[in-house]
Structure formats: structure tokens, C-alpha cells
Amino acid sequence: MSHDKIQQIFDGWAEEGTGDRLEHAHGDVVEQVVDKMNIHAGEKILDLGCGTGWATRMLAKAAPGVQAIGIDLAPQMIARADELHSFTIRARYDLGTFEALDFEDASFDRAFSMEALYYSPHVDKALEELLRVLKPGAPADVIIDYFEDSPGTARWAELMDVAMCSKSEAGWKAAFEEAGFTNVKTARIVDRRGPGEEAAFEPDEWTPDWATQVSIHENGSLWIHAEKPA
Numbered sequence: 387m388s389h390d391k392i393q394q395i396f397d398g399w400a401e402e403g404t405g406d407r408l409e410h411a412h413g414d415v416v417e418q419v420v421d422k423m424n425i426h427a428g429e430k431i432l433d434l435g436c437g438t439g440w441a442t443r444m445l446a447k448a449a450p451g452v453q454a455i456g457i458d459l460a461p462q463m464i465a466r467a468d469e470l471h472s473f474t475i476r477a478r479y480d481l482g483t484f485e486a487l488d489f490e491d492a493s494f495d496r497a498f499s500m501e502a503l504y505y506s507p508h509v510d511k512a513l514e515e516l517l518r519v520l521k522p523g524a525p526a527d528v529i530i531d532y533f534e535d536s537p538g539t540a541r542w543a544e545l546m547d548v549a550m551c552s553k554s555e556a557g558w559k560a561a562f563e564e565a566g567f568t569n570v571k572t573a574r575i576v577d578r579r580g581p582g583e584e585a586a587f588e589p590d591e592w593t594p595d596w597a598t599q600v601s602i603h604e605n606g607s608l609w610i611h612a613e614k615p616a
């Protein structure tokens with residue numbers, strides 16, 4: 387299982403500032419989900435694929451005394467997360483991979499992940515590890531934008547030039563259930579800011595035309611909520 391290519395890409399994103407721009411791109415969707423997560427005071431939360439750590443910090447601020455730990459395999463992302471860290475909150479950012487989490491069994495009250503899980507070269511192993519580190523009854527809230535029911539994202543794996551795990555909404559639900567999670571629910575979260583203005587739209591390789599922009603916006607982000615059996 388090689389992470390080399392993924393690390394290279396995301397170290398590059400950190401260095402060129404793309405990592406910093408993800409907060410603006412994903413911020414509204416993450417805020418909507420974090421608002422629904424009902425985070426309690428003092429919880430210990432794992433953020434899988436934390437990038438520059440903005441969502442880790444949002445989780446840490448969600449209730450008093452929350453401890454949020456982000457992990458990411460890209461050293462430059464972790465370095466940027468450390469630079470942006472606020473010392474008034476309990477957050478930290480560790481180098482690590484989804485498939486070999488360096489934490490004790492049953493050590494987290496909940497887990498979160500934004501736009502990261504499908505990069506795993508071994509999603510089954512990542513889900514097995516996620517289940518292992520959660521306490522019995524603990525929830526995981528995972529958000530992804532790349533899924534088969536959002537056809538505007540279908541080209542992303544080719545553009546990234548890495549293998550990305552492609553599943554439908556039903557396929558992701560089944561994967562979590564097969565990994566041993568219970569109470570698995572999926573929902574779509576649509577960015578409240580809308581798709582933008584057509585007159586101001588600038589095509590690029592990711593969104594080559596306005597119709598793709600609208601389609602990606604309307605299909606929204608896929609939110610997967612799952613729980614470790616109590």
C-alpha cells in the first residue's frame with residue numbers, strides 16, 4: 387500500500403496555498419454538519435485527513451474543553467496546520483495514515499473527516515482502523531464530495547492522477563455497514579452560498595462549464611453518519 391503519490395500531491399497543495407483555500411471551499415458544508423453533530427463538552431475528536439487543520443480547530447471550538455486531533459499523511463499539511471494553530475484551543479495535528487492509526491483502541495468519543503477518505507488506497511482497512519479507535523457507541527461523521535451520484539466529479543481521479551475510491555451513496559453506506567458500523571445514515575449537504583453567478587463563472591479543468599458547476603453544487607456533499615456499536 388503506497389501513499390507516496392498522495393503525499394507528494396498534498397505536500398504540493400500545502401506549499402502552493404491550495405490547502406489554505408480549502409477552508410473557503412468547504413467551510414459552509416462543514417459548518418452545517420458540525421452544527422448537527424451535537425458535540426459535547428470535553429469530547430476527544432479525531433479528524434481524519436485534517437490538511438491545514440481548519441476543521442480540526444472548528445471541532446475544538448464546538449464545545450468547552452473539546453480536544454481535537456487531526457491526522458494527515460502529508461508533512462507539509464501538518465506543518466501548515468501547526469503554523470495556523472491557535473493556542474487558545476485544545477487541538478493538535480499528527481502525521482499519520484488512516485490505515486494504521488497510532489492510537490489506542492476505543493480512545494475517541496467521535497470522529498470527523500472532510501474530503502479525505504476516498505484517497506485511501508485501502509478504504510476497508512481505514513474503516514476497520516476508524517472503528518477500532520472509537521469508543522463503543524461513538525459516532526463518525528464523514529463528508530465527501532467525490533461520489534458516483536455527483537457525475538460532475540467523475541473526472542477528478544483522472545485530473546488528480548491518483549486512484550480514488552469511487553462508490554455511490556448506497557455503496558458508501560454499505561461499506562460502513564460491512565466494516566461493522568451501525569445506524570449508518572447518509573444525507574446530502576448543499577452549500578448555502580449557491581453555485582455562484584454564471585456571469586462571473588470562470589471554467590477550469592475541474593469545472594469546464596457552468597452546467598458542471600451547477601450539477602456539483604446541486605448534488606451537494608455526501609455526509610455519512612455511522613456509529614460504533616455500543
Ligand SMILES: C[S@@+](CC[C@H](N)C(=O)[O-])C[C@H]1O[C@@H](n2cnc3c(N)ncnc32)[C@H](O)[C@@H]1O
Pocket residue numbers: 389392393396405408409412434435436437438439441457458459460463482483484485499500501502505506507
Ligand atoms: C482534499 S484534502 C482535505 C483536507 C481537509 N480535510 C480540508 O477539508 O481542508 C485531503 C487530505 O487527506 C490527506 N490524506 C489522504 N489520504 C490519506 C491517508 N490515507 N492517510 C492520511 N491522510 C490522508 C491528504 O494528505 C490531504 O491533506
